[in-house]
Amino acid sequence: MASQISTRLFTYDYVVFGNTGDTPGWVTFDPRVYGMEPLSVMAIVCNNKLIYGIWGDTNGDDGVNPRVGEASISVATLCFGHDLDGAVGFDEEQILYIGFTGAEAVPGTDANWRAADEKEFQSSIAKLGDRLIQRIGSYW
Secondary structure, eight states: HHHHHHHHHSSSOOEEEOOOOOSSOOOOOOOOGGOOOOEEEEEEEEEEEEEEEEEEEEEETTTTOOOEEOOHHHHHHHHHOOOOOSSSSSSSSSSEEEEOOOGOOGGGGOOOTOOOHHHHHHHHHHHHHHHHHHHHHOOO
């Protein structure tokens, strides 16, 4: 059962966004302060691609190296292919994470939480993501 659960979690296209910490001088960022809801859709721009993920967690205190965004292996695979795993990631600062505010950014049961792979999960949230990305133009 545990292996089924860990395999299932591997397929979710999730993003770790925001951070908390107690180190003196530590800069924190809490997306909820700006109206983001937990489990909301986020846009990820990477490797000349636009994909979507789910805001699933925040980073803890990394000492002198605060991290605001990182993503699951499934997002890394969609962005950069299958050469990445838990030990070999992408550390360049060439990824843009865009968070969306409001309850309408949360897919709820529209997301296929039981998807067989990252592409199936991606297709279940893409329609909402496309609609949310259109909101960006209204702010400029």
